[in-house]
Amino acid sequence: MRLSQLFGKTQREIPAEADTISHQLLLRTGMISQVAAGVYSFLPLGWRVLKKIENIIREEMDKAGGQELGLPVLQPLELWQETGRDRAFGKGLFTLSDRRDRPLVLGPTHEEVLTQLVSRYVQSYRDLPKLLYQIQTKFRDEPRPRGGLIRVREFIMKDLYSFDADEAGLDESYNKMLQAYQNIYDRCGLPTLLVEADSGAIGGKDSHEFMLIAESGEDEVIYCERCKYAANVDKAESVKEKVPPEEPLPLEEVATPGVTTIEEVSAFLNVPRNHTLKAVFYVADGELVFAMIRGDLEVNEVKLKNALHCVDLHMATEAEVNQAGIVAGSASPLGLKGVKVVVDESVTPGINFVAGGNKPDTHIKNVNYPRDFKADIVVDISRARAGEGCPRCGGKLLSTQGIEVGHVFKLGTFLSEALGAYFIDEKGVSRPIVMGCYGIGLGRLVAAAIERYHDDKGIIWPIPIAPYQIYLCPLYREGSQVAEVAEALYAQFEAEGWEVLFDDREESPGVKFNDADLLGIPIRVTVSPRTLEKDSVELKQRSEKEAELVPREEVITRLKGLMAHAG
């Protein structure tokens, strides 16, 4: 491709909209252009990167036994009502009506349509297993799109769905996909971490995410420094600091004027924070919930949501709390009525806790479970933190930020049951198909790659996903052979099957070099009067500091080496 002909050009200045590095670079390089919040056009350069990734994904899906198909974006809302997932998605679902006022949705994912399709073609265990996938545009009305391609409302996604006869089959499909995903990231040159993930209120038993570790990542990952344990903080478990049980003492009311926070209680009464009880109020699907946790810990809302099996969960407002006759800041589990009580496991050992008195300026000492209060649910609802113990090996947990670049789920049978996707097994018994689903957002992967591979000059593409592999950079001067040599090299490179961005513009060296760096093309080949004096060209890898002079007759060999090395 001749750069002079390319649609799109680089920008010197950082667009004001962009805060994240990948967003800035995507805009400056002319790879994407914004149309609306969370909606982007891809220009040729950006589209090429996307296609590279798409091809790698397609190859790995096929290799794993997947079959590609096409599914509609436009889907009847009715289908979503059958599985009840219209409620689960809520406002995230883009909806519209046709001319006859039939409600439709723009598919945010395709389990419903595909499961329905599969139910028409799969009747026997002999028709299973099946791995079916699509690479298509999906729509989700995110509350807040952000970070360029990191979180958008319209996006291209690869989704594979597995259909198996039983759990063992699902496990096998699941493992195949884990391997296929690993291959994809390896081939893209992107190191990822496999972490346990929350499957949401709807998911089945297992779920994993692939995380690209990056400071700008919006997810927190908890991992063990000793063993392989790694989990999204939403899901992560941890061994908390133990507090030795104590002999229960009688309850005692104490005056605590103006004291409300755990910090203040601890200081005022001179008790450690892990001897206090923290009360947090939530509203779960309209019902007030009282969550109780040790004072030094924090509530993990995802865990709480799962424990409650609710769709909507938010922290209660002071008004909502007061309405129930409870004093926020001095809330007590004692004598609570008409409120669901969820108690974290940290609270059950008999420790003489300090809890709220349920009237202003009062706390109660020596509160113990279950002597003094009852719980509707006792479960782990605590947030794991770095420094705590690994739930597997007891080692020390660490924390880092990551970008979610893949998510796989064991769905189970709830969808096949809802949509009537049954098959007849060997014994003639009708059973629901066991499902899994496996997604990768392509655009996000592009952004994640840039977050991972860039410097202050621009992008540094790994060769397999670079829009072009070679940046051919002639520095023209009248009366020199530069133009002829460059043209010859261009033809030669293309004949080798390499993808070449030929900077045939009449620009100054500075402009060309800076654009080459900004665009992040892995290998730069410079031809100038200076190099021709020595019958050479200059080779420079974007990832390396130093350039190198290479005799002309050796260029092809050297480049072959670089290409092979980079896979």
Next chain:
RNA sequence: CGGGGUGUGGCGCAGUCCGGUUAGCGCGCAUGGUUUGGGACCAUGAGGUCGGAGGUUCAAAUCCUCUCACCCCGACCA
């Protein structure tokens, strides 16, 4: 949805508080010329309903009201 911010040629910004003639600067773009190893220089030129609607005024980018869009933080988020 709550909090904060921004809308002025393709991009980045000044001008708005305190209304006043042809709305300015840098980049980019066009033409001509001089340049050519890390974002060159000179000259000439094109390009703007000042987000939108309404209002105040002799006069509005500037003041008032309403509204829209986008960004950031939070809530939210398969």
